[in-house]
Amino acid sequence: MTDPGKCVLCISDISKTYRTEKLSVPVLYDIDLKVNNGEFVSIMGPSGCGKSTLMNLIGCLDRPSGGSIVLNGNDISSLSDAKLAEIRNKYIGFVFQTFNLLPRVTAVENVEIPLVYSGVERKERRKKALEALDSMGVLKRADHKPNEISGGERQRVAIARAIVNSPSIILADEPTGNLDSKSGKEVMSIFDNLNRSGVTILMVTHDPGIASYGSRLIKLFDGRVVEDSEIKKQ
Amino acid sequence: MNIIDSVLMAVRSIFANRLRSALTMLGVVIGIASVIILVAIGEAAKLYVVAQVKSWGIGPNVIQINPGKDQTDISAYANSKLRLSDAIEIREKCPSAMEVMPIIAGTGKVKYGKRDYTVRQIWGVTENYQKIFNHKLTGGRFFTKGEVDGRRKVCVLGKRVVKELFGNLDPVGEKVKILGKKFVVIGVFEEKGKMLTFDMDDVLAIPITSAMGLFDTKGIIEIDIAARDVELVPKMINEIRAVLDKKLSRDDYQITTQEGMMNMLNNIVGLLTSVIGGIAAISLVVGSIGIMNIMLVSVTERTKEIGIRKAVGAKKIDIFTQFLIESVVISFFGGLLGIVIGLAGTFLIMYVIKLEMVVVVWALTLAVSVSAFIGIASGVYPAMRAVNLDPIEALRYE
Numbered sequence: 001m002t003d004p005g006k007c008v009l010c011i012s013d014i015s016k017t018y019r020t021e022k023l024s025v026p027v028l029y030d031i032d033l034k035v036n037n038g039e040f041v042s043i044m045g046p047s048g049c050g051k052s053t054l055m056n057l058i059g060c061l062d063r064p065s066g067g068s069i070v071l072n073g074n075d076i077s078s079l080s081d082a083k084l085a086e087i088r089n090k091y092i093g094f095v096f097q098t099f100n101l102l103p104r105v106t107a108v109e110n111v112e113i114p115l116v117y118s119g120v121e122r123k124e125r126r127k128k129a130l131e132a133l134d135s136m137g138v139l140k141r142a143d144h145k146p147n148e149i150s151g152g153e154r155q156r157v158a159i160a161r162a163i164v165n166s167p168s169i170i171l172a173d174e175p176t177g178n179l180d181s182k183s184g185k186e187v188m189s190i191f192d193n194l195n196r197s198g199v200t201i202l203m204v205t206h207d208p209g210i211a212s213y214g215s216r217l218i219k220l221f222d223g224r225v226v227e228d229s230e231i232k233k234q
Numbered sequence: 235m236n237i238i239d240s241v242l243m244a245v246r247s248i249f250a251n252r253l254r255s256a257l258t259m260l261g262v263v264i265g266i267a268s269v270i271i272l273v274a275i276g277e278a279a280k281l282y283v284v285a286q287v288k289s290w291g292i293g294p295n296v297i298q299i300n301p302g303k304d305q306t307d308i309s310a311y312a313n314s315k316l317r318l319s320d321a322i323e324i325r326e327k328c329p330s331a332m333e334v335m336p337i338i339a340g341t342g343k344v345k346y347g348k349r350d351y352t353v354r355q356i357w358g359v360t361e362n363y364q365k366i367f368n369h370k371l372t373g374g375r376f377f378t379k380g381e382v383d384g385r386r387k388v389c390v391l392g393k394r395v396v397k398e399l400f401g402n403l404d405p406v407g408e409k410v411k412i413l414g415k416k417f418v419v420i421g422v423f424e425e426k427g428k429m430l431t432f433d434m435d436d437v438l439a440i441p442i443t444s445a446m447g448l449f450d451t452k453g454i455i456e457i458d459i460a461a462r463d464v465e466l467v468p469k470m471i472n473e474i475r476a477v478l479d480k481k482l483s484r485d486d487y488q489i490t491t492q493e494g495m496m497n498m499l500n501n502i503v504g505l506l507t508s509v510i511g512g513i514a515a516i517s518l519v520v521g522s523i524g525i526m527n528i529m530l531v532s533v534t535e536r537t538k539e540i541g542i543r544k545a546v547g548a549k550k551i552d553i554f555t556q557f558l559i560e561s562v563v564i565s566f567f568g569g570l571l572g573i574v575i576g577l578a579g580t581f582l583i584m585y586v587i588k589l590e591m592v593v594v595v596w597a598l599t600l601a602v603s604v605s606a607f608i609g610i611a612s613g614v615y616p617a618m619r620a621v622n623l624d625p626i627e628a629l630r631y632e
Contacts, residue, residue, distance in 0.1 A: 061545065061625045082549050091546020100542045100629065104250050116239055117547040161546065 008168050008200050009058065014077070015065030016053050027053045028223045031067070035202065040195040042214035043204045049220040051204045052173065058202065059092055059171050060084040089118050094164030097174035099154045101146040107157045108133060108142040108173045111186070114165045132160035136190065137164040153185030159190060159233055162197065169195070172203040181203070188213045237555075244560040247528075251532075258528045259568035261521030262608065266572025266601045268514040273597040274580040276507025278589040283499045287492075294492045295332075296366060296465045297471065299457040299478075303485040305498060314453030315486045318442065320478060321457050327477050330470035333362045333460040338442055340449040344399065345411040351398035355434040356412065358445020366458045369434075373419030374406040384440040390421040394435035412440070413448055414471050428473060467491060515604075521568070522608040529616035533623075540620050540626025550621045557620050561613025562606065569605025573598060 011033040017026045028050045035041055045051050056062040057069060060076050072091050076084065089154045094100075101110045111129035118232050120128065133139045136156040140151045146157070155175060162170050172191070176184035192213055205211050212231060219227035248255040290323035302310025321336035328334075338358035343350050361379045363369070377388050389412065398404050405419045417440065446452060461470045471489055478487055490498070533540070540553060548556075577593070584591045 056626050059545070061629075067423075082551075085544065085547050085549040085552075088545060094545050096629070100538070100540060100545070113543065114546040116554060117543075118548070119236070122239075165547075221427055 006037045007034050008037045008072055009033070009202075010068075010070040011058070012068050012070075014057065014064040014069060016050070016057060017065045019028040026223060028064075030059075031225060031226075033225065035200060036055060036166075036232075037200055038195070038198050039216055040191070040201045040214040041203065041216045042204070042211035043202065043218045044208070045212050045220035048225055050218055050223040055171055055173055055202070055204055058169075058211070059094060060088045065146070072182070073125040085117075086103070089114055090165060091168040093159075093170040095155070095159055095162050095170060095172040095175045097177040099146070099151075099158045101154060101158055101180070106143050106145055106209070107138065107160075108151070108155055110146070111161045111164050114161060118165060128164055129160070133157065136160045150183070152178050152186055155179060155183070155187050156190065159194075162193075163194065168197075169200045169202060172201060174205055175203065176205070176207065184210065231234060240555050240559045241563065243335045243556060244563045246593060247532075247560055248563060254528060255564060258524050259564055259571065261524035261534060262518070262538055262565050262568025262605055263517030263521075263572040263575060265514065265521040266569050266605055267520055267576035268517055269511055269572060269604075270594070270597055270601055271579045271583065272510045272514050273507060273594050274576075274592055275583065275589075276503060276510065277592045277594050278616040280500055280503045280507070281592065283503055287496060287499065290583060292367060292458075292492060293460065293464075295461040295467060296462070297467060297474075297489055297491050298495075299459070299474070300454065300488050300490065301453070302488060304488055305490075307488075310486075311455050312453075315482055316453055316454040316457065318446070318454060321454065323477050324457070324474055328459075328470060328473035330461050330466040330473055331459050332462045333365050333458075334360055335360050335362050335366050335458045336454045337458070338445040338451060338453070338457050340445065340451075342413040342448075344395065344438065346399040346405075346408065349399050349520065351395060353392075353395055353438045354433065355438070356448075357439045358442035358449070359439055360442055363439060366430060366460055369426065370424045371421045372383030373404065374419070374423045376421055376439075377441055380442070382443055383405075385443040385447065386441060387415060387417045388420045388441065389417040390423060391419055391543060392423045392435040392437040393425040394433060395438055396422055402454055412438070414549030415448060417444075425472055431433045506540065518604060518608065522565070522612045525561050525564055526609065526612035526616060528564075529557060529613055530619065532560070533557060533616045533620045536620075536632040537623060537628045540623050541625050541631065544623075544625035545629060554617045554621045557617035558613040561616070562609035565612070568603055569608075572605065573601055576601070620631070 004072050014024065014028065014031050017024050020099055024030065025215055030227040043051055043054070053062070057064050058071070059155060060071075064077050068075055070076070071087060074087060076087055079087065084116060101107075102113070108126065108129045111132050112125045115125040130139065130142060133142050136159055138149075138153050138156045138160065141153055141157065146154050149157070175191070176187055188210060191201055191203070197216075200215070203214060211217055216229050217227065218225060299316065300311070301314035302308070308516060318336055321334050323332060325334040336359075340356050341354055342356055343352050343354065360382050361377055364376055369391070374390070376390055377386065381388055389410065391405060399405070399407070399410065405422060408419050409416055410419060411417070421438070422436070428434065440448070459470065459474065461467045474489065538613055581591055
C-alpha cells in the first residue's frame, strides 16, 4: 500500500459518450474526482445516472471519450489493451452484485485466477488464495464449488478474489444487492475491516444504509456529480 | 500465464463436458482411423499385387505384345491385327528373342461324358508355354511342337476343370469335348490359386493352331517374348518394332515390359488408395468442422467466464490461448486415439483378409500433423471470437 492520504485515483474532466451509427448518447459529463488512499467512497444515484459507466472506466474495462484517469500514477486513458489488463490484474479488485464466480471450479481456484494471470507460481498461488479465503472467514469452503455455498459465502469468496493480489483499489458494484440483510451486513463489515486496514474502496449502491458504511458519499445525477460529502459516523 | 496452466485449464474444461468433448473427439478419431486403415489396406494391396505378379513366375526378361495402342483399348482385343505369322517372324528375325509364345484365348463349354463345365479361359498356346509362365504339371505332359504344328486335338487341364469334370478320377488319356470337338487330355496343371481376381485353375490349354480353328479366329491377343537376357530387353523391343512396324501401325499393338506391367498395376492400386484415402480425409474435414462448432458453442456458453477472466486481468492472448489450446487438445487426443484405433483396425482387417500388416509411416505422420492442424485451424476463429468479446457486455451476459 502507498501512503495514506495520497491520491490513488485522480479523475480529471472525463466524459463518456456512446456512439452508434446514427446517434451519440452522452452518459458522463466533466467528472472530476480525486480519491485518496484509504478512503471508502460510496457512489449513489438513480438508475441510468452513469454509475456503472464510471465504474467501468475506473475499472479499465472501458475508455473515456475525453479527460484522463490516473490510477496509482498510471494514466489509464491512453494505455493498450494488454496494459489495461495488467492494471486490472494488479491494481483493481472487482466485487460484483452477482458475485461472478466461475461455476465449474472450487472457491480456492476462483480466488487463484488473478494470480494465474499475474504469473504467480502454483504453490505460492494456492498459499495466497487460502490466506485470502481465511481472512474472509471462508477457508472451510475452499474446496466447494460456488453452487454448494451460501450467497454470503460466495460474496466473501469473491472479495477474497478481489483482494488476493493486494490491489490499490476495490471496486464494488452493489455488493449486497443479491444478499439478505444479515449476509449484507456481514459483507459490509468485511469491507469496513478492509478499509480500516488501509484498502481504498469505491462502492456503488442504491441503499442509503449500505452507503453509510463509507466515509464519503458521491451522488451522481444525469452523468454529473451533484453531491460530494463526508459521511459522519454515528 | 504459463503453458502448463493453460493446458491443465483446457483439460479441465474438456472434462467438465465429458460427453460433448468425447463426441467432438469422435469426429477426429473416425477421420484419422479411417485414413490410416484405408491407406494401410491400399499399401498392403500394392505389395500383394507385386507378390502375385512375381509368383506367376514371369521373368523380368519377358515382354508382352497386345493389340491396341494402350491397356485401356479393350475393344482392340476383339479384332486383333496380330497374327500367328507375326510371332513366327519375330522368332526368326529378332536375335535377342529367346522364346516367342503367341496366345489365343476364348471361353466355352467342355464336356466329359454327361458332365459339362464352362471353362473361363481356354488358351491356345505353343509348346514353350511353360518356359514363359511358371505353370507346372502334376500329371501327364505338355504338348509338343509337333502337336502344335500338326494341329493335334490335345489339351492340358487346370485343377478346377479337372475337379468339375472328373472329380477325383485321373483325366489323363480321357477324351473331352471342347465346343463340340473331341480332344484328348494329356496333362494336368498344378494348382495355382487366384492371381488377383483371376482364377488360374479355371484354365485349359490347347495348341494355338487348334484354337484358331475352334474359335474361328486369326487374331492373336498376346505374344509373350523372353529375351536372352534382361539387359537385352530394350534392344529386343527395337528389333520387334522393326518387324511389326512394317505391317502394323503403332495404334495396332502395344509392348509392355514386366517393369511397365508392375508400374501400371502399382499406379492403379496407388490411385485407388489415394481416392479412398481422399474420401476418408473428407471425414477429417467434417471432424474439424465439428470441433469448430463446439468451440463456438463453448465460447458463447462461457461468455460470462470470459468477462470475469478479463476483469481480473486476463490479457487477450491469455483468452486466445485458452480456447485455442482447448481445441488443439481435443483434436490431438482425438488424433492419438484415431491412430491407436486405426492401427488396431488395420491389424484386424489384415488378419481377416490374410494380408501382411503394413505400417505406413507417412500416413501416421500425416495423420498426426493433420489432427494438430485441424485443432489449430478450427480453434483460431472461435478463440478470436472470445478475444474480441467486450468485457462489459460479457460480464452482463446471463
